[in-house]
Amino acid sequence: MENTKPEKSKFVGDGIVILHDVAGAMKGDRVARAAGYEVKLVSPPPEMRMGCDLALEVNLFEQAGIERIFKEKDVPYKTFQPIAKGSSRMCDIVKVTDFANWVMVKAGNMKISYEKASGIVVNVSGGGCPDIPYLNAEMVGKTLAEAPLPSELGYTLCATMLQRAYEEAVSIYNGGNHL
Amino acid sequence: MMLLFGTIPDKNLPLVYGQVRQEGDFLYAGEQRFSRTQGTGAMISAALAITNYFKLEAPYVLVAGDIGGGDGSRELYKYLIEHVVELSPDVLTMHYCLPIMALLRKVCEEVNKCSKRPLMIADAGAMYAAKGAKLATEFDIFTPDSSEVAFLADPQATHPAYISHHLFACDADKIPDQIADAYKNNSAAKLLLVKGKKDYVAADGQILSTIDEPNIPMLEPIGGTGDTITGLVSGLVYAGLEPKDAAIYACRTNRMAGQMVNPTPATKVKEIVDQFPQVAKQNYCAWAGVCYTEAGK
Numbered sequence: 001m002e003n004t005k006p007e008k009s010k011f012v013g014d015g016i017v018i019l020h021d022v023a024g025a026m027k028g029d030r031v032a033r034a035a036g037y038e039v040k041l042v043s044p045p046p047e048m049r050m051g052c053d054l055a056l057e058v059n060l061f062e063q064a065g066i067e068r069i070f071k072e073k074d075v076p077y078k079t080f081q082p083i084a085k086g087s088s089r090m091c092d093i094v095k096v097t098d099f100a101n102w103v104m105v106k107a108g109n110m111k112i113s114y115e116k117a118s119g120i121v122v123n124v125s126g127g128g129c130p131d132i133p134y135l136n137a138e139m140v141g142k143t144l145a146e147a148p149l150p151s152e153l154g155y156t157l158c159a160t161m162l163q164r165a166y167e168e169a170v171s172i173y174n175g176g177n178h179l
Numbered sequence: 180m181m182l183l184f185g186t187i188p189d190k191n192l193p194l195v196y197g198q199v200r201q202e203g204d205f206l207y208a209g210e211q212r213f214s215r216t217q218g219t220g221a222m223i224s225a226a227l228a229i230t231n232y233f234k235l236e237a238p239y240v241l242v243a244g245d246i247g248g249g250d251g252s253r254e255l256y257k258y259l260i261e262h263v264v265e266l267s268p269d270v271l272t273m274h275y276c277l278p279i280m281a282l283l284r285k286v287c288e289e290v291n292k293c294s295k296r297p298l299m300i301a302d303a304g305a306m307y308a309a310k311g312a313k314l315a316t317e318f319d320i321f322t323p324d325s326s327e328v329a330f331l332a333d334p335q336a337t338h339p340a341y342i343s344h345h346l347f348a349c350d351a352d353k354i355p356d357q358i359a360d361a362y363k364n365n366s367a368a369k370l371l372l373v374k375g376k377k378d379y380v381a382a383d384g385q386i387l388s389t390i391d392e393p394n395i396p397m398l399e400p401i402g403g404t405g406d407t408i409t410g411l412v413s414g415l416v417y418a419g420l421e422p423k424d425a426a427i428y429a430c431r432t433n434r435m436a437g438q439m440v441n442p443t444p445a446t447k448v449k450e451i452v453d454q455f456p457q458v459a460k461q462n463y464c465a466w467a468g469v470c471y472t473e474a475g476k
Contacts, residue, residue: 012281014311014337036248061278061307061338065247084335097399102444104400109326109339113400113444122445125217125402126324128303128339130275131247133218134188136402155247156277157340 011038015060018044018078025054031073032056032066039066045083057083061129064163065155094168103172107164112139119143119173127158135162144170181238181417182266182297183226183410184259184305185219185274186251192244194254196262199223199240204449208240218275221403221448222302222410226272228455229414233469238414239268249277252304256282263289271297272413273305274406278338280312287317298416301368302409310366311337318368320422322409325354325375332357334364359384370422372412374405378430380423387423390430395437403448408433411455420467428466432458 019025025041032039037058044055058066063080070077097104102122104113110126120143124136131154139147150162183199197208205212206223215224219242226238241258245251255276263271263286271290273283283305290297301309302322309315310331323331330339354373361367362384373379376399377391398404408429415425436454440446464470 059279060341061304062249082335082337082341084337099397099400099444102400104444109324109330111400115445122443123400123402125400125404126326128275128305128307128327129247129277130186130188130218130245130249130252130304133186133216133220133275133402134246136217137188137214140402153246155249157338159247161340 011040011057013038013040013057013059014083015058015063015080016042016045016083017056017058017066017080019055020076020078022054024075024077025056027073028056028070028075028077031069031075032058035065035069037062037066037069061157062155063157064151064159067160068151068155094164096168096172103169105165105169105172107168108161110158110161110165112162112165112169114144114169114173119145121147124162127162129156129158131155131159132162135159144173180236180266180268181226181230181270181272181413182241182268183219183223183238183272183274183413184241184255184276185222185303186245186255186276187213187219187242188246189213189244190246192242192251194241194243194251194258196241196258197239198237199227200237201227208242213242215449215452217402217448218303218406221406221452222272222274222413224449224452225407225410225455226414226417228452229411229418229459232456232459232463233414233418235418238417239266245276249279252277252279253282256286260285260289264292267293267295268297269295270300270413270417272300272302272409274301274303274409276304276308278304278308278311280308283308283314284312287314290317298422299368300409300413300416302406307338313365315366315368320370320372320412320416320426321368322372322374322405322412324405325373328354328357328361328371328373331361331366332364334366354379355386358386370426372408372426372429374408374430380426380430382423388427390427390434393434393438395434395442397442397444397446398434398437400444401442401446401448401451404433404437404451407448407452418469424467428463431462431466435462
């Protein structure tokens with residue numbers, strides 16, 4: 001017997017993207033798949049449900065890459081969040097350490113260090129995804145102003161956290177107040 | 180043999196399997212050259228320093244270029260799934276890669292078919308995948324840093340960037356409780372080596388040892404100083420040390436090598452790796468009973 005039902009996606013992600021409307025969710029699904037990401041259209045969590053709306057299930061570690069492709073392809077969205085119930089949410093604490101001639105800024109599991117006098121990025125550390133050693137190679141040796149943005153070169157959540165650390169480093173450096 | 184698995188930040192590097200060697204400032208597997216900077220390269224170069232010291236067979240590596248898009252990571256998982264039984268390594272260390280839980284699950288299923296189960300070590304993306312896929316207990320050693328142990332302690336988290344609010348602060352005095360929670364949640368390997376200002380070695384929820392000397396705060400900003408600990412502990416267990424002793428000596432070696440270069444936040448990790456033979460020569464006789472002679476015996 002011919003099976004006319006579409007095969008259900010076996011993909012199971014750990015995050016969900018809340019978009020503005022059903023059309024946006026469907027476009028997001030199309031755009032993300034075309035870029036090679038595994039995603040699935042799902043119902044939003046009950047507390048965010050408005051009616052017969054749709055959300056996109058994703059792998060959270062790919063957040064930065066998906067955010068970038070949404071920006072490039074004009075797919076506006078409200079938020080990324082973990083599927084798991086409980087109090088998990090993105091780490092928002094930034095710590096700054098003064099090493100005399102250098103400053104280290106840490107956001108979540110990511111750290112960026114720069115020289116106070118020149119603003120040159122001297123090291124990037126932390127994280128465990130493949131874009132972090134790449135960002136290290138691309139950013140180190142350049143000034144904070146010249147260095148590529150982690151959000152533009154990175155693909156993963158580690159890069160998202162590094163972007164937060166980078167933004168804080170820029171803010172501290174431009175303010176001239178290293179601590 | 181020891182097999183070291185991970186991505187290299189070079190989009191032109193194809194998947195490579197082979198025995199590793201160092202020539203000048205680079206690592207080679209076959210004719211393929213790759214850097215020994217932060218990440219998998221630093222981990223491999225640390226393990227290679229240990230096998231060289233103990234006059235053991237050099238590590239085999241399974242590496243592929245990946246700058247974050249995941250293509251290289253997927254090739255690596257696929258190769259390992261298809262070949263791990265035939266390769267049957269004694270030690271398998273999994274490092275930088277996209278944390279793809281479904282593929283890691285298949286790796287673990289295949290590992291269970293090996294005639295002799297390898298000693299399994301994970302750090303970085305592979306550790307995130309192992310925890311997220313609830314496969315942590317399949318591993319013998321995890322080497323998290325202080326923010327990653329908070330991630331292991333959070334039963335809901337699938338990535339260190341999303342952890343419960345009460346774990347955000349990453350206070351050093353909370354690490355023992357986080358270690359205990361990680362074991363309670365079955366999110367820890369048999370042995371945890373937590374890298375930080377103070378290093379912790381723990382098993383079954385109990386802290387077995389702490390290492391905090393020499394204290395070198397300047398090591399924290401240097402990218403790759405955690406990766407080298409993973410490589411050191413891999414080399415030391417491959418040399419036959421018990422995981423607990425290997426973990427303790429790995430932490431001491433990293434700290435002492437760091438002290439030797441009088442580091443600043445601008446120091447490169449390869450400068451520290453280059454000190455490992457000297458630290459081994461000066462200390463492993465006393466620590467592990469493996470002594471160095473000029474004849475190289």
